[in-house]
Amino acid sequence: VLKGFNEFNNKLQKLIEENQNWIKKEWSELEKKWSKWNSQEISIFIGHTLECKKLKINQYNEIIKEKKIDGMSLSKISKNDLMDIFRFETFLQACAIYDSFNEICKKYPINVIDSDKDVAKQVIPKEYLCPLSNLIMDDP
Template sequence: MNWDDIWSFDGKFQQTKTNDLIRMNDIPSIIKTLLSYQSSIKDDVNIVSKDFEGISKKQKSIQQEIYEKYLEKIKLKNQLDEATSNYTKCIEQYNYLCSIERDILIEKQQKEQQMTSINEIQDFNNKVLEGFNESNDKLQKLIEENQNWIEKEWNELEKKWGEWNSQEISIFIGHTSKCKKSKINQYNKIIKKNKIDGMSLSKMSKNNLIDIFRFETFLQACAIYDSFNEICKKYPMNVIDSDKDVAEQVIPKEYLCPLSNSTMNDPVIASNGITYDRPSIMNQYQSIQNSSSLLISGNLRLFPDYGLRQKIQTFLKNSK
């Protein structure tokens, strides 16, 4: 800067000074303005600070909520994983149970088929049993008719005991001893050889009988002797000496009812395959173990044993 600029009224220095004074005069207003701004700024700062604090609190609250949601998310994820695992296990168990159900249905169908077959077999068996009963009844009637005819013929034969020839005597001995045809023929030859008739037979003792006919046991001779004496008493011709001794006979176990332990008059076969006397089984079947097995369709089914009844009747008749 030149000296004239410094010292002159219109020099640059003076202009600068003037400008500085102007600016200096403006400074208070500026300061006031700034001070007013500063107050406003303080208010704004306070407001912003409060807002900042509020935002910070919100941030902390949000962060807390975020953390809680994070924990909840982890928990839910674990629950989801567990639920997924349980779901998978449930599906596996469901499929397994379905496969078992299919197997059960197949087995059930097979059992139903078996049951149908069993019922058909049972129905057939019942029809066979009914047919057996009918045949058994018819056979029993034939046996009874035959037995009646035999008894009638035998009674006629007994009446003529004094006139018996060798054949009739051998028939009597064979019938009483329950011999085979070959044995009866042997007795016939012995009778012819010894010229025995009905009257001479009535005079024989037990020892005579066993000596002549060579019976295997003395009991056989006793049976022949006693049976013939009974005929002689029943149809007397002459006075016949009789031996009062009667051979004691033991009742076979198969003739006794398992319930009453007495001789059966009407033997019947129950569903368990055991033979009982009809009155005993009718009255006491509930006392038998597994008595329900004796019932067919809720009814007690019994099948007559005519063959055994015939044996018992013959035994009792011969024991008199």
């Protein structure tokens, strides 16, 4: 019985570890595209940050849809606006959302992410770019 329990426990620990790695990977992918977040992704972010239950996350989702908030508009919202819009119970909750979102914005700045490929753009010296088309010249 003990041997069977140990095998079960080891398998369970392995599954838990795999699940945690998957969550980290998916969360990182979500963070990378913060500027394109929709209402569901924003509500998931808020729910995860504040450790909310699904019912509360759904309430946030409805508010976000009603106010037509996206990732870019979220980046312009102040802590006080967060308090008013989401009717948080404490100012600390608004601060947590604001600070956490700003960390994501700093970690994945828009100006270095290519919108089509989600890859960092290479910086090309201006002398190699055509002044009219702004494309790379074949023979500068």
